[in-house]
Amino acid sequence: MAPNISPLIIFIASIFTSNMILNNFLGMCSYLSVSTEYKTATGLGMAVTLVLVLTTAINWLVYTFIIVPPELYYLQYIIFIMVIAALVQILEMGMDRYMPDLHAKLGIFLPLITVNCAILGVTLFMVIRHYNFIQSVLFSLGSGLGWWLAINMLAAIREKLASAKLPPGVKGPALSFIITGIMAMAFIGFSGIFTIQ
Amino acid sequence: MKQNPKDIPVQESLRAGILARDGFLGEDARPFPQIIREDLEALAALGIAAGEVADAMERLTKAGLTAVGVPVKAGDYSVLVEEYMGRIPCPFRDHRAPKRNTEATDASGRSFAWSDLSIHLIRAHGFFQGAGSPFRLEPAALADFLGLAKPS
Amino acid sequence: MDFSTILKTVGILAAVSAGLSVIISIAESVLNNYGECELDVNNGKRLLKVKGGSSLLSLLASEKIFIPSACGGKATCGLCKVAVLDGGGPLLLTEEPYISQEERAQHMRLSCQVKVKGNMKLLIPEDLFNIREFVCELVEMEDMTYDIKRLRMKLPPGQTIEFKAGQFVQFYSKPYGKVKEEAFRAYSISSKASEKDHIELLIRLVPNGIVTNYVHTALNVGDAVKMSGPYGDFYLRGNCEELIMIAGGSGLAPIRSLVYDVIEKGLPHRMRFFFGANTLRDLYYMDEFRQIEKDYPQFTFIPCLAFPKPEDNWDGVSGFVTVALQEQVDSAQGKEAYLCGSPGMLDACIKILHDKGFDDQAIFFDKF
Numbered sequence: 001m002a003p004n005i006s007p008l009i010i011f012i013a014s015i016f017t018s019n020m021i022l023n024n025f026l027g028m029c030s031y032l033s034v035s036t037e038y039k040t041a042t043g044l045g046m047a048v049t050l051v052l053v054l055t056t057a058i059n060w061l062v063y064t065f066i067i068v069p070p071e072l073y074y075l076q077y078i079i080f081i082m083v084i085a086a087l088v089q090i091l092e093m094g095m096d097r098y099m100p101d102l103h104a105k106l107g108i109f110l111p112l113i114t115v116n117c118a119i120l121g122v123t124l125f126m127v128i129r130h131y132n133f134i135q136s137v138l139f140s141l142g143s144g145l146g147w148w149l150a151i152n153m154l155a156a157i158r159e160k161l162a163s164a165k166l167p168p169g170v171k172g173p174a175l176s177f178i179i180t181g182i183m184a185m186a187f188i189g190f191s192g193i194f195t196i197q
Numbered sequence: 198m199k200q201n202p203k204d205i206p207v208q209e210s211l212r213a214g215i216l217a218r219d220g221f222l223g224e225d226a227r228p229f230p231q232i233i234r235e236d237l238e239a240l241a242a243l244g245i246a247a248g249e250v251a252d253a254m255e256r257l258t259k260a261g262l263t264a265v266g267v268p269v270k271a272g273d274y275s276v277l278v279e280e281y282m283g284r285i286p287c288p289f290r291d292h293r294a295p296k297r298n299t300e301a302t303d304a305s306g307r308s309f310a311w312s313d314l315s316i317h318l319i320r321a322h323g324f325f326q327g328a329g330s331p332f333r334l335e336p337a338a339l340a341d342f343l344g345l346a347k348p349s
Numbered sequence: 350m351d352f353s354t355i356l357k358t359v360g361i362l363a364a365v366s367a368g369l370s371v372i373i374s375i376a377e378s379v380l381n382n383y384g385e386c387e388l389d390v391n392n393g394k395r396l397l398k399v400k401g402g403s404s405l406l407s408l409l410a411s412e413k414i415f416i417p418s419a420c421g422g423k424a425t426c427g428l429c430k431v432a433v434l435d436g437g438g439p440l441l442l443t444e445e446p447y448i449s450q451e452e453r454a455q456h457m458r459l460s461c462q463v464k465v466k467g468n469m470k471l472l473i474p475e476d477l478f479n480i481r482e483f484v485c486e487l488v489e490m491e492d493m494t495y496d497i498k499r500l501r502m503k504l505p506p507g508q509t510i511e512f513k514a515g516q517f518v519q520f521y522s523k524p525y526g527k528v529k530e531e532a533f534r535a536y537s538i539s540s541k542a543s544e545k546d547h548i549e550l551l552i553r554l555v556p557n558g559i560v561t562n563y564v565h566t567a568l569n570v571g572d573a574v575k576m577s578g579p580y581g582d583f584y585l586r587g588n589c590e591e592l593i594m595i596a597g598g599s600g601l602a603p604i605r606s607l608v609y610d611v612i613e614k615g616l617p618h619r620m621r622f623f624f625g626a627n628t629l630r631d632l633y634y635m636d637e638f639r640q641i642e643k644d645y646p647q648f649t650f651i652p653c654l655a656f657p658k659p660e661d662n663w664d665g666v667s668g669f670v671t672v673a674l675q676e677q678v679d680s681a682q683g684k685e686a687y688l689c690g691s692p693g694m695l696d697a698c699i700k701i702l703h704d705k706g707f708d709d710q711a712i713f714f715d716k717f
Contacts, residue, residue: 210423210425213527213528214524214527214528214529214530214532214559215423215530216559217557217558217559218526218557218558218559218562219527219557220527264627264655265627265693266627266655266656267627267628267655267656280598280692280693280694281555281558281598281691282553282599282600282689282690282691282692283534283535283555286425286426290424290425290443290446291446295691295692295693296558297691297693298556332557
């Protein structure tokens with residue numbers, strides 16, 4: 001049954017205490033590869049948030065009406081992934097047609113997002129925690145914004161570090177991992193607020 | 198690891214048959230940001246910046262331009278420059294370089310060849326081309342050839 | 350796991366996949382189907398009905414309107430500019446480096462990047478309407494020097510090319526070796542404008558060049574060759590008494606066409622052709638131009654050899670073409686200059702012409 005937590009609390013917790021990247025380490029691939037520039041990181045963050053909200057909402061409907069009644073729990077991973085992939089395809093086509101400005105900015109990121117494990121991760125968290133529809137939507141919105149926040153922070157730091165003198169071998173992925181780890185430790189400081197996991 | 202979507206068109210342009218017949222990557226399977234990072238680190242270990250290498254290459258090319266098509270003596274080097282019509286675009290889409298090839302030989306007989314585009318790629322992007330490419334310029338060897346290696 | 354569970358699993362997965370595929374197909378036919386779009390070209394001069402969804406460059410080409418492009422639609426040459434007054438959408442990231450602020454005010458776009466999604470209003474330069482595509486047969490291929498080949502191509506029966514001497518064609522290479530796609534580059538026509546059923550080109554081998562290596566290694570006499578044209582602003586203006594022509598390497602091509610054009614039309618202009626080469630092996634068409642000089646006193650041929658060796662027995666001008674230009678051209682009075690060569694040669698000669706008083710309206714050269 002749906003836990004008795006206010007959706008607003010879920011929303012705030014998913015940004016700070018349950019951050020997809022800094023607490024759950026999901027979605028690291030695109031997070032690391034696209035965080036070299038602040039502008040592109042913002043674009044990807046926006047795209048991830050948009051896709052997260054849409055896919056989680058639709059996956060909640062799929063779960064409630066297609067998976068639960070015939071008890072097909074063992075098929076849920078495959079079905080969720082197929083729905084995510086199909087949705088991103090349709091979203092890209094729709095954006096190209098009706099929102100060309102947005103498509104020009106975000107379009108290149110959409111194929112990258114399909115395989116972002118944070119997307120599947122949020123859906124599965126929603127399933128495990130038995131969230132209702134409102135809770136799911138706010139959870140996914142918060143997770144997206146938290147992901148966006150994390151990638152923006154890393155991009156800002158990396159842009160500043162681009163011109164710094166660094167020990168050999170550290171520049172690039174190695175340093176990003178170290179920075180992410182330090183940020184994650186910092187975010188542990190939020191855990192006193194409230195926790196949903 | 199995933200590639201930044203902004204890098205995908207650049208990686209495409211570096212392949213063989215897109216901007217140049219043999220491309221800029223040779224047999225190298227590494228993504229180009231990694232090639233650039235490792236080459237720049239090799240140079241940084243020697244205390245040399247990519248800009249210095251590009252400047253030295255440009256000085257030799259300028260010397261060779263005084264007599265296109267014939268070897269020119271410039272200090273200890275013999276420089277041969279050939280020019281062709283038209284311009285070639287940079288894979289990073291920020292420059293169109295004249296088609297000019299320089300071949301420089303030093304007193305000991307070592308020789309390096311580069312194009313005006315190579316000079317731009319090194320100066321603006323730190324890109325020395327992929328391992329196995331016939332136009333690959335090994336940063337440490339090139340810096341040594343140009344006399345830039347600082348005594349340690 | 351019993352049989353009915355396996356059946357149920359396979360059945361449900363198949364149903365879900367099929368359902369999603371159907372939804373995507375429907376979405377594609379609704380969203381990606383831009384339907385029939387009307388392109389209004391030059392305020393109604395031509396109204397094209399095309400199927401939306403492809404680039405403006407390719408759709409115009411399918412309607413036999415050929416916009417110049419040197420890079421095959423990869424947004425690296427900037428030649429395919431078209432004014433899109435309506436229906437073009439926002440300026441794309443890939444176009445930004447090529448469209449200046451003034452051009453943006455004129456609604457200039459790169460037609461290889463603009464996707465046709467609906468009705469559009471376009472403005473294209475008038476002379477582009479004359480451009481045709483030809484699939485010719487290569488009938489002759491001759492080595493003029495160690496790195497320049499002359500190609501002679503015959504147009505299909507019944508087809509002719511109308512061009513102004515000095516213009517160029519887009520020459521298409523086919524996939525070969527590591528090159529997986531068709532590519533095209535611009536080459537000036539070296540044959541006479543009066544010869545309307547053949548095209549001749551002079552192609553110099555560029556190391557690592559895609560199309561020049563195709564010509565020098567993969568192309569054979571008898572092969573079919575695709576070209577489109579004619580293009581270009583490099584042609585005779587003639588508001589003068591004398592034409593100063595300067596070329597190096599394969600830049601001789603349009604000059605040859607121009608010289609024959611003046612002679613065949615019986616125009617009164619005097620012509621001085623400065624042909625620069627570095628070594629003896631770079632010279633070609635020497636006998637032909639010397640003969641023209643004998644037959645037509647209005648034409649003077651000045652080959653300049655930068656580094657003659659004693660064994661060359663060179664009795665012409667020694668030194669760079671810039672030296673001859675400096676010494677032999679006294680002023681800009683009554684003259685127009687036509688140049689074709691490498692960027693370095695062009696810059697050096699233009700500087701000398703400016704010093705002598707030629708202003709930019711009297712200097713002509715191809716900018717690609």
